[in-house]
Amino acid sequence: MKPSQPAAQPLRRRGERMRQAVLAAAVDILATEGLAGATVAAVARSAGVHETSVYRRWKTRENLILDALTTELDAALPIPDTGDVREDLERFFGALASLLAGAQGQALLRLSVERDDTLDDRRRAYWTDRLERAAAMVERGVDRGELAPGTDPGLLIESVSGPLFARVLLSGTSWDDTLVPRLIALALDGARPRTGA
Amino acid sequence: MKPSQPAAQPLRRRGERMRQAVLAAAVDILATEGLAGATVAAVARSAGVHETSVYRRWKTRENLILDALTTELDAALPIPDTGDVREDLERFFGALASLLAGAQGQALLRLSVERDDTLDDRRRAYWTDRLERAAAMVERGVDRGELAPGTDPGLLIESVSGPLFARVLLSGTSWDDTLVPRLIALALDGARPRTGA
Structure with missing residues (x-):
């Protein structure tokens, strides 16, 4: 050899x-x-x-x-591990939001929902896989006691990623740098008043 | 006459x-x-x-x-006013989820993101308008003191509707009756532990 x-x-x-x-x-x-x-x-x-x-x-x-x-988006979306769940989420979704704010990211997302009989549905599995990987950030937050024990990692990820995807695909509404932190704050803190917070 | x-x-x-x-x-x-x-x-x-x-x-x-x-979806999506924000949200998003779980609702949503040069972008404004109307439920919740004064009505609506839209359009994942109440609970209560709750 x-x-x-x-x-x-x-x-x-x-x-x-x-x-x-x-x-x-x-x-x-x-x-x-x-x-x-x-x-x-x-x-x-x-x-x-x-x-x-x-x-x-x-x-x-x-x-x-x-x-x-896959190559394009995997490089742009690492899963951070800073030891703080809010920081991790802000970095990850900040990167996702930047990606989706660009013409190329939007084109790639639109591509995933385009009807095309010559491709099978592995395009869909692609996004599901990426979001499943992101759930690790939430799981670590639960382990550290930052989040309530019953927290559903996938649900929390969806509640932040869903609005970004929907804005690109459906409403066409753009966003500023405050959107991601505000979505994360809502998912972490909730809209009901917190006593003593 | x-x-x-x-x-x-x-x-x-x-x-x-x-x-x-x-x-x-x-x-x-x-x-x-x-x-x-x-x-x-x-x-x-x-x-x-x-x-x-x-x-x-x-x-x-x-x-x-x-x-x-418009005719199809307006009839299916009234804005409830029960005097309780969680109840209002569960009814509204329950109806939206039912609509989107059906073949026709999914087809109508897919239609909104289909590329078609013969239609202008009023299809997009359609969904934005519907969600703006839904913000009234959150505003009433803030007025009644159920939600924190600084609550962003549109953000809360997006955090529940976004995941539903993204599932239909992107991941193709179906859902059961617990998804909507769980998304609403996350948006209202947050994932961080609530002391004494």
């Missing part, structure tokens, strides 16, 4: 560069032209690679699109 | 019957076939009226579609 290493390394690096170029081109085209424009031919042309190379690596247009979505 | 009344009344009634038949047909077609299928010709055929009668009344396909949406 050893003799092949020196040759394999540059090949792998070249493959990774090609992968990044194709995914970046795919994200670009998805954001500007939507699903309809994101054909393998268009992505390959924009990335400056052969169409056959794209098919060799991703097999289907669907895999390519899902890979583009 | 008086002599024309006996003739005008049946005419108006007939006009109203025609209107109801056309709107019902439009809602049906929108729910089953989406925007693309909802042409004036298809709606007129399904309602058993002449296409020209539809154009005479609604002028454009767009007006017809918006009227169909």
Whole structure:
């Protein structure tokens, strides 16, 4: 095995560069032209690679699109762990809100709800997975006693993410930097008066 | 004026019957076939009226579609006023959740986010208007001292409606009867422990 290493390394690096170029081109085209424009031919042309190379690596247009979505958003949405639940939530949802406030983030979200018979519903599972990961912040808050023991982590995440998604998809209302902290404050403190708080 | 009344009344009634038949047909077609299928010709055929009668009344396909949406959902979403904010919210969002759990409600919501260059963005204003009306329930709760004085009515409404919309549009996750009361409890009580509550 050893003799092949020196040759394999540059090949792998070249493959990774090609992968990044194709995914970046795919994200670009998805954001500007939507699903309809994101054909393998268009992505390959924009990335400056052969169409056959794209098919060799991703097999289907669907895999390519899902890979583009995943790579883009995973990098933008780490799950913080500062030791303080409010701080964690503000960082995470602040990043989500920034992402969704941009043209590309909105395009990627709209893409997830676009009707398209050529893609299966893995686009939906994508968002569900991301929000499930975010529940860990709430679980740690419960463990530390910051949140009530019966707190439903997924419910709390939804009560902050839902309004952001709904604004982008449905009302088209933009927001300022206060929206995320206010949504988090409502979910943590509630609207009923707190005595002595 | 008086002599024309006996003739005008049946005419108006007939006009109203025609209107109801056309709107019902439009809602049906929108729910089953989406925007693309909802042409004036298809709606007129399904309602058993002449296409020209539809154009005479609604002028454009767009007006017809918006009227169909509005009529359907306004009837299903009254704003309750029971004197208790939790009860009001549970009734209102229970009705919204029932609507969105059905195939027709989901189709109508999906319709609002569908890309269609032939319609302007009045579809979006539609949902914003409905949620603005719902804020009255929260305002009354603040007036009665059930909710803290600084409560943002729109924010509270969004924190319950957002997750419902996001589930339909994005995650495709269904729900049971406990979801709405749990979302409302979170928005009212918060996830932080309440001392003596």
